[in-house]
Amino acid sequence: MAPANLKFTQTHEWVGLDGSTARFGLTDFAIKQIKDIVYLDLPPAGTAIKAGTPFGAVETVKAAFDLNAPISGKVVAVNTAAVAAADSVAKDPFGSGWLVEVEIAGDSMTGTELSALMDAAAYASFCAKGGHH
């Protein structure tokens, strides 16, 4: 069950705001589909990220999936504990399994980007219908 304060993309990333920064992660729905995550390819601090574009990848033994940015920003932190033990993300995808933290512009552009995302209720029904865009 996804926390109510987060916003969601159609490609199953979540974003949670905290003042001038935001955290991104993968939802439990995505992780259940992917099954065994063996590697996380995340960008270094300082990387500029644009909403809707890939900022990294999650790999299983036989497949790789792009991680798409929910909103734009600049990477200020990467969850190195998750990178060191990729399978740990599945244990707490909305909490300790966060992937990157970004500094956001916090202006009207951020507002526009956020309004294009689904809230928890919309995401829940999106998943119930299959979760495909």
Added chain:
Amino acid sequence: MAYIPHTPEDTCAMLKSFGVQQTESLFSTLPDSVRLERYLDLPAGLSEPEAERTIRGILAKNQMPRLSFAGGGAYEHYIPSAVKSIISRGEFLTAYTPYQAEASQGSLQAFYEFQTVVCQLTGLDYANASLYDAGSALAEAVLMAWRVTNHPRVFVAPGLNPLYRRVLETYTSHAGVLLENLPERDGIADFSRVNWENTAAVVVQHPNYLGCLEQVEELAARAKSHGAMTIAVVNPVSLGLLKPPGDWGADIAVGDCQPLGLPLSFGGPYAGFMAVRAELVRKMPGRIVGVTVDKKGRRGFVLTLQAREQHIRREKASSNICSNQALCALAFTVCVALRGGRGLRDMASACAVRARKALERLLRIPGVKRVHNAPFFHEFVLELPFNASAICSDMARHDRIVPGVPLSRFGSARERELIVCATETKSLHDIDELVRGLAGSLGRLKTGGAK
């Protein structure tokens, strides 16, 4: 029956997606001089005896040298008979893409052992299952450094074999990589005044194609201090004597397997190797074989880290290579295993000793000088009193001896310079024959007039 499943509509849609009108346009980089412009007009088939006779007739036109001191990227070394015997086994010789764990444990184990040998020789952490040759291995290494660092500039030491340089230029010409040259001083790179800003890597061949040993430790340290990677291009035989690239600061090492187990074969097939530092393994192209256990705890070999490859990542793959030089890599592995560490060291030492003997005796001929002062492994450049190609033709005719490779073959304007290589296959008697032959040739060209 048509073997191509595309309809004209499929073809049109594909071409349109990258802005091209006709399939013909995709071949626009081919020069007119190599285009056939007509259908193939093959003669009727020959019977086996007719075919054998025809081929023998063609082979009879070859003039084989009695003795060769040619190097310059491909080297004459003794290949133990066991190599040919093992690679001739049907299981290896005729296997087609043997990467499935359920069908090819023998091949996968061989590739795993190849990777292990490459790591042991280069002193680096991970190797792939081989690439096509040193040139393409270098190109892949440069593209890798560019992907990892996100910087466009790559410095190339002047001693990089010009043939590898051309392959590198072809691979990088549309990729956004900017190749820049380091200046040369006495046959090696001069990196005293380099602007390292936005540099992904420096490429240094060691020993270089002129035979000289570069100041690799200082160069790698300098590159590292500016955030650039060091890509080493190395001769595996030289690693029997020289410090391995992993120990002197290289991040990636590439080279050709040819000197250990592969005949010269007029240029190929050879095999390229690549080894990298641990943190770069997920960015490395090529097949990688790993060892694991099955559900009964039995050891097995499998392809691993496949999520780098194009059958999974498509256009985001680290490379489009999805194969290896299986048979050539096997020949290399068998050859190194047979020689062993001590054997490889003895072989390298013998090369170094013979080359020094050759140089010492060649320098006694009046008019013959060594061009560089830098230390060398088993090759060196001589300056001769006359055009080096003319001397080579004269010695081929008169003595059936190849004294070396003229530098002009690599596009140099220095027509009187010759790269001479002496491997462990050259006895002191052979060296004396070379010296006599060269002295004789110089005498003939002097009286006949310089060309």
